[in-house]
Amino acid sequence: MLSRMSDVLDNQSLFRSEIRSLRDELSALREEREKEARQQKKVVDDLQKELLSLRKKLSGSATDGGIDFPPVDFLSSPLVIASDGEYLGVQGKGKKAFSLEDFVQLIERKESDSVSVETSWKRQNGQWVLVIRTEDAGKGREQNVVLVAQKTVTPNRNTVTEIIRLNIDGNDAPDALLLTLFRQLRAVFNG
Numbered sequence: 001m002l003s004r005m006s007d008v009l010d011n012q013s014l015f016r017s018e019i020r021s022l023r024d025e026l027s028a029l030r031e032e033r034e035k036e037a038r039q040q041k042k043v044v045d046d047l048q049k050e051l052l053s054l055r056k057k058l059s060g061s062a063t064d065g066g067i068d069f070p071p072v073d074f075l076s077s078p079l080v081i082a083s084d085g086e087y088l089g090v091q092g093k094g095k096k097a098f099s100l101e102d103f104v105q106l107i108e109r110k111e112s113d114s115v116s117v118e119t120s121w122k123r124q125n126g127q128w129v130l131v132i133r134t135e136d137a138g139k140g141r142e143q144n145v146v147l148v149a150q151k152t153v154t155p156n157r158n159t160v161t162e163i164i165r166l167n168i169d170g171n172d173a174p175d176a177l178l179l180t181l182f183r184q185l186r187a188v189f190n191g
Helices: 001-061 072-074 102-107 173-189
Strands: 079-083 086-089 115-124 127-136 141-151 157-167
Touching: 072 102, 072 157, 079 102, 079 141, 079 173, 086 157, 086 173, 102 115, 102 127, 102 173, 157 173
Parallel strands: 079 157
Antiparallel strands: 079 086, 115 127, 127 141, 141 157
């Protein structure tokens, strides 16, 4: 009986030792998890500060060192050209009008391993100027496009984004080219 009691006490001692070891391990894991949580919180806080800084720069103007970028409503308004006193745009599927944002996305889709596309914006005389530079490394060809657009209210009181000027490699595009471009856009956008 005494021998069995001694065995039980030895086993109990082993269990207590094992429990102490598990508690120590659990404590170390908790400390490690808390340390990682603090590091993650610091990274998130740093990212939030950086995001706030970028938002301030985006809302600033180019003259005070910020990044100039058109507002969302300007980019999402129907894109039109004026021809003989009328405003011509492209109506897409589901009654969504083709916008300047759609135009930029079409251009940016041309980017590939061999073709690089760079876009930049600046505000000038109440108008937005989009500068697009494409370089086709395979063909050794560069193209520079400057599109000038402004917010316009049509006689029907629709707010639109009007292309005022399109310049390709230093040459202003004639109205006929703009009309052809819009016909092609209609075919692509409705297709």
